[in-house]
Amino acid sequence: MKMNSLIIVFLFTLLQWSVQSAASAPCPGYTASNIQTHSTGLTADLTLAGPRCDRYGHDITNLTLQVRFDSRSRLNVHIFDSCRRQYQIPPSILPLDQGAGVTKAASKLQLSYFHDAQHGFGFRVSRGKDTIFDTSGHPLIFEDQYIEVTSCLPHDANIYGIGETPDWFRRDTTNTTKTLWNRDAPDPFRENVYGSHSVYMELRNGKFHGAYLHNSHGMDIVLANNTIQYRVLGGTADFYFFSGPTALDVIDQYTELVGRPNRIPYWALGFQNCRYGYKSVYEVNDVIANYSKARIPLEVAWTDIDYMDRTRDFTFDPVNFPLSEMQKQLKYLHAHNQKMVLMTDPAIQHNSSYGPYARGHEKDAFIKNSNGTTYFGQVWPGYTAFPDWFAPSTDKWWGGELQRYFDALPIDGMWLDMNEASSFCTGSCGSGKPESDVPPYPWTLDPPPPNRALDKRNRLLNPPYAIHNPQSELSEKTIETTAMHANGLADYYVHNLTALTSARSCSLGRLLQGSGAMANHWTGDNESTFKDLHVSIASMLDFGIFGIPMVGADICGFNGNTTEELCARWIEVGAFYPFSRDHNAKDMVPQELYRWPSVAEASRRALQVRYALLPYYYTSYQMAVEHGWPVARPLVFQFPETPAVLGNDWQFMIGDAILISPVLSKGARSVSAFFPSGFWYDWYDLSAVYGWDTEVTLGAPLEHVNVHQRGGSIVVGQEPGLTTYESRRNPFFARIALDSSGCAEGRLYLDDGETFSSPHRWIRLSFSSGALSVVQESGSYTVGPVLATIVLLGARVSGVQGVQAGVRYRTLGSSTIIKNLHIDLNSNTQVTFISP
Numbered sequence: 001m002k003m004n005s006l007i008i009v010f011l012f013t014l015l016q017w018s019v020q021s022a023a024s025a026p027c028p029g030y031t032a033s034n035i036q037t038h039s040t041g042l043t044a045d046l047t048l049a050g051p052r053c054d055r056y057g058h059d060i061t062n063l064t065l066q067v068r069f070d071s072r073s074r075l076n077v078h079i080f081d082s083c084r085r086q087y088q089i090p091p092s093i094l095p096l097d098q099g100a101g102v103t104k105a106a107s108k109l110q111l112s113y114f115h116d117a118q119h120g121f122g123f124r125v126s127r128g129k130d131t132i133f134d135t136s137g138h139p140l141i142f143e144d145q146y147i148e149v150t151s152c153l154p155h156d157a158n159i160y161g162i163g164e165t166p167d168w169f170r171r172d173t174t175n176t177t178k179t180l181w182n183r184d185a186p187d188p189f190r191e192n193v194y195g196s197h198s199v200y201m202e203l204r205n206g207k208f209h210g211a212y213l214h215n216s217h218g219m220d221i222v223l224a225n226n227t228i229q230y231r232v233l234g235g236t237a238d239f240y241f242f243s244g245p246t247a248l249d250v251i252d253q254y255t256e257l258v259g260r261p262n263r264i265p266y267w268a269l270g271f272q273n274c275r276y277g278y279k280s281v282y283e284v285n286d287v288i289a290n291y292s293k294a295r296i297p298l299e300v301a302w303t304d305i306d307y308m309d310r311t312r313d314f315t316f317d318p319v320n321f322p323l324s325e326m327q328k329q330l331k332y333l334h335a336h337n338q339k340m341v342l343m344t345d346p347a348i349q350h351n352s353s354y355g356p357y358a359r360g361h362e363k364d365a366f367i368k369n370s371n372g373t374t375y376f377g378q379v380w381p382g383y384t385a386f387p388d389w390f391a392p393s394t395d396k397w398w399g400g401e402l403q404r405y406f407d408a409l410p411i412d413g414m415w416l417d418m419n420e421a422s423s424f425c426t427g428s429c430g431s432g433k434p435e436s437d438v439p440p441y442p443w444t445l446d447p448p449p450p451n452r453a454l455d456k457r458n459r460l461l462n463p464p465y466a467i468h469n470p471q472s473e474l475s476e477k478t479i480e481t482t483a484m485h486a487n488g489l490a491d492y493y494v495h496n497l498t499a500l501t502s503a504r505s506c507s508l509g510r511l512l513q514g515s516g517a518m519a520n521h522w523t524g525d526n527e528s529t530f531k532d533l534h535v536s537i538a539s540m541l542d543f544g545i546f547g548i549p550m551v552g553a554d555i556c557g558f559n560g561n562t563t564e565e566l567c568a569r570w571i572e573v574g575a576f577y578p579f580s581r582d583h584n585a586k587d588m589v590p591q592e593l594y595r596w597p598s599v600a601e602a603s604r605r606a607l608q609v610r611y612a613l614l615p616y617y618y619t620s621y622q623m624a625v626e627h628g629w630p631v632a633r634p635l636v637f638q639f640p641e642t643p644a645v646l647g648n649d650w651q652f653m654i655g656d657a658i659l660i661s662p663v664l665s666k667g668a669r670s671v672s673a674f675f676p677s678g679f680w681y682d683w684y685d686l687s688a689v690y691g692w693d694t695e696v697t698l699g700a701p702l703e704h705v706n707v708h709q710r711g712g713s714i715v716v717g718q719e720p721g722l723t724t725y726e727s728r729r730n731p732f733f734a735r736i737a738l739d740s741s742g743c744a745e746g747r748l749y750l751d752d753g754e755t756f757s758s759p760h761r762w763i764r765l766s767f768s769s770g771a772l773s774v775v776q777e778s779g780s781y782t783v784g785p786v787l788a789t790i791v792l793l794g795a796r797v798s799g800v801q802g803v804q805a806g807v808r809y810r811t812l813g814s815s816t817i818i819k820n821l822h823i824d825l826n827s828n829t830q831v832t833f834i835s836p
C-alpha cells in the first residue's frame, strides 16, 4: 500500500513538470562513497558528481550501488535511486532466482570500480583476464525518465540476442539500434515487434558470456562505435552478468535467473495447420480430410478468429462455425489422435449483454483511464476493454470464462494473439461512446492521425527521450501509456509485461483444467518471400537465447501470396522448426501443404524425418526444460572456435547432432553448406561427408532438404507415423554416427508426454570399441516399444554377438543397417558387433 501511494504521489509531481529543451551540459556522472563490503558483495552510495545535466529528465542525486555474487557464474550489479521511487518489476510478476550467494573468491566474475575525473564512477566486470563489461569513458546518467549506461566492446564484436527484432543472427555492431517496446507489427526488418528481451551474449576468444538488464520500460540498445549503450525510459539499472563460458552455459545461467521453459505435451511437436480466412467449419473439415488423403501428417487443426461470432472471444459463429459442428470436429480429431487449437484475443467487446464483459466489469478486471473509468480501445469486435493482468480478480474472472468455454468445447490448446496489447485506434477511443455504437466488422484499420496533438506536458505520453519506435509515438496501435493498472501504475512502466502476464493468467486458466501449461511463441506475421524464409531462421535462433525454445515462423509465409517453390522450400525448413505450423493470411492463395504435388512431396520427405526424430526433439526439449538449452541452435554455439560460422544463420542444428542445410533462394537446385571438421552423414542415403571447415556444394532438388548427422553422435528415433500418437507406438531405431576414432554418444529422454505426474526415464547410449552400451541414468517410466533397428554410420559389421536368428544386415557404402533386433530400453544392455 505504502509503495503504491508513493508512486502515485511521484506520478503527480511528474505530470506537473513542463518539458524543457534537451540540455547540452555534459553529464557529470557520480561519485562513490561509503563502500561497504560484505560476504557476498558490496554496497555503496553514488552521489551526483556535479551540476545536473538533465539530459532527458531530472537527474537523481542519490543512488545506491548494490553488487551481489548470486552464484559462481552470476553477478548482479544493481544501481537504483536510494529512495526507491523508480519502478522495478515486482517479483510477483516476474520472480527471479535469488541464488544462494557466494563469496568474491568463489565467483568466476569479478567487479572492479573506478573514478575518472571527467566521467565519474565506473565499473568493470571481468572473467579471469577478460574484461566483459566496462563503462569507462562514459558517465552513468540516471534520471527519472532516462537511464544511460555504456560499455565498451571489442572491434567487430560477436553479439547475439536483444530483441524481439527480425534481423540477421549476428548483430551488426557498427550501426544497430534495437528498440524494446512490444508492438504488433508484421515483422518489419530491424524494427521492434511483439516482445522485449534485453539479454545478449557475446563470443570473445572462443568463450561466451552474457548480460541481461532487468527493466520493463521502453528502451533502445545501441551497438555502434565499439560500444553497447542502453537508453532506458526509466526504472533502475539492474544488470545480471553470466560467466558462460559456452553458449549453452550462458543460456542455462540466464534461464536459471528468469525461469526455465515450460514442459510441453508430446503432441505439440507434431505438424500443425492454420489460416486466417477459413469460411466455415466444413472447410476446415475438408482441410483435415485432404491432409489425410495426401498422407501428410497433420497433428493439430487451428482456427483463427473466423470461428467467433462477430470476432468476440468465447463465442461461435452460429451459421458458419456452429458450436455443435465444432464439437463434432473436435470429436473426429480426437478419434483420430489429432488436436484442436483455437484463437483467443485479450480484448473484450464493450457490451453489457455479453457475459465475459459483464462479469469482467463486475469483477473490476479491466484497465482504466487515469480518471478511473474503463479504458476502451478498438480491436476486432469494436470498442473493447482490456483485462488488467495486475488486478487482483482478473485471473479468477478469466479462469471462469475459460472454464465455461472449455466446458462447451474441450480444446487442446489456446492461442493468445494481440497481447502486445494491440489496439487499432489511438488512445481510449471508445470512452464515452454508447454501447450500441459498434464499428461494423470487418472494418478498415485506419492509421492513427500522424503527429496527433499530444499533451506535450504529459511525460508519460511524451517522454523527453524518444526511443526508436517506428510508430510516431509510443501509444500508437497499443494501449495508451497513461492507462492505469490496478497496482496504481501507468502502462508506461509495464507495457512490455502485458504478454507475459496474460500468458501467465492463461496457463493458470489451463491449470484449472488439470492440463499442461503452455506459453510459446511464433515469430509473427511475416511475408511470403525468400528473405523472410531466411530471416525466420535467425529469429528462431534468437528465441533460443531468450529462453523460449518452442518457436517457429508461419510456414509458407503469412502476408502475401506464396508460390509453389517458396512453399516447398519453406516446409523444408519449417519441418524442423521446434514449433512447426503452416499459417496464412486472409484472401491469400491457399497454401495447405497438399495444394501442389511438389510441396506435398517435399512435405512428406521432410516431415518423415521430423517424425522419425520426435523422440530426439522431445529429448532436446527436455534439456531446455532442465537447462534452458535451445532445441534449434546456430553452428556457432557448438563450434565457437570456427570463425567461418560466426554469422552462419542459413544452416542450423537441432540439438547437438542434426544439421539442416536448406535452400533459401529462388531457383537454386543446390546449396553451399558449411561442414565443421569431422564426419557428417547424410540422413537419406547414409553417405559420409568429411568436413574440412569448408563449404561443400550439395544437390538440392525442389523436394529435397539436406539433413546430416554429426559423426560422434547417437540419435534415437522411432519409425514415423502420421500422428505423434502412432509414431510413439512404433519400434525405436538408433543411428550411431561414428567419429574418426570410432566413437559416438547420445541421450534419450522419455515420459508419457501427457501428464505432469508421469515418471520419466533418462538413458545414455555410447559406442566404442565396436560395442554399444545402453545405460539407465534415472527414472522409472516403462518404455513400450523395443529398439529394433541400429544404423551404424561409418562401420561395416557382419553380426551381433549373442543375438538370436532373424536379425538382418545390409551394408550401404561404409555403413550397416541391422534390423529385427529386440533390445529392451528399460534395462542396461551391451551390444557387441562382429567385424567382417
Ligand SMILES: *[C@@H]1O[C@H](CO)[C@@H](O)[C@H](O)[C@H]1NC(C)=O
Pocket: 061, 062
Ligand atoms: C542525498 O543524500 C544526502 C546525504 O544523505 C542528503 O543530505 C540529501 O538531502 C540527499 N539529496 C536528495 C535530493 O535526496
Ligand SMILES: *[C@@H]1O[C@H](CO)[C@@H](O)[C@H](O)[C@H]1NC(C)=O
Pocket: 175
Ligand atoms: C545507420 O542505420 C540507420 C538505420 O538503419 C541508417 O538510416 C543510417 O544511414 C545508418 N548509418 C550509417 C552510418 O550507416
Ligand SMILES: *[C@@H]1O[C@H](CO)[C@@H](O)[C@H](O)[C@H]1NC(C)=O
Pocket: 222, 223, 224, 225
Ligand atoms: C558514434 O560516433 C559518432 C562520432 O563521434 C557520433 O556522431 C555518433 O552519434 C556515435 N554513435 C552512437 C550510437 O553513439
Ligand SMILES: *[C@@H]1O[C@H](CO)[C@@H](O)[C@H](O)[C@H]1NC(C)=O
Pocket: 283, 284, 286, 287, 290, 592
Ligand atoms: C480438398 O480436396 C478436394 C479434392 O481434391 C478439393 O476439391 C477441395 O477443394 C479441397 N478442399 C480444401 C479445403 O482443401
Ligand SMILES: *[C@@H]1O[C@H](CO)[C@@H](O)[C@H](O)[C@H]1NC(C)=O
Pocket: 351, 352, 353, 354, 355, 435, 436, 438
Ligand atoms: C451484445 O451482446 C449480446 C450477447 O452476446 C448480443 O446478442 C448483441 O448482439 C451484442 N450487441 C452488439 C451491438 O454486438
Ligand SMILES: *[C@@H]1O[C@H](CO)[C@@H](O)[C@H](O)[C@H]1NC(C)=O
Pocket: 369, 370, 371, 372, 373, 428, 431, 432
Ligand atoms: C475519463 O477519461 C476518458 C478518456 O480520456 C474520457 O473519455 C472520459 O470522458 C472521462 N470521464 C470522466 C467522467 O471524466
Ligand SMILES: *[C@@H]1O[C@H](CO)[C@@H](O)[C@H](O)[C@H]1NC(C)=O
Pocket: 560, 561, 587, 588, 589
Ligand atoms: C493473391 O492472389 C489473389 C488470387 O490470385 C489475388 O486476388 C490477390 O490480389 C493476391 N494478393 C496479393 C497480395 O498479391
Ligand SMILES: CC(=O)N[C@H]1CO[C@H](CO)[C@@H](O)[C@@H]1O
Pocket: 166, 186, 187, 188, 189, 190, 525, 526, 527, 531, 532, 535, 559
Ligand atoms: C508485411 C511485412 O511487413 N513484411 C516484412 C517481413 O519481414 C521482412 C524482412 O524480415 C520485411 O522486409 C517485410 O517488410
Ligand SMILES: CC(=O)N[C@H]1CO[C@H](CO)[C@@H](O)[C@@H]1O
Pocket: 195, 196, 197, 198, 213, 214, 215, 216, 217, 496, 497, 498, 499, 500, 501
Ligand atoms: C513479455 C516481455 O517481453 N517481457 C520482458 C519485459 O522486459 C523485461 C526486461 O527487459 C524482460 O525481462 C521481460 O522478459
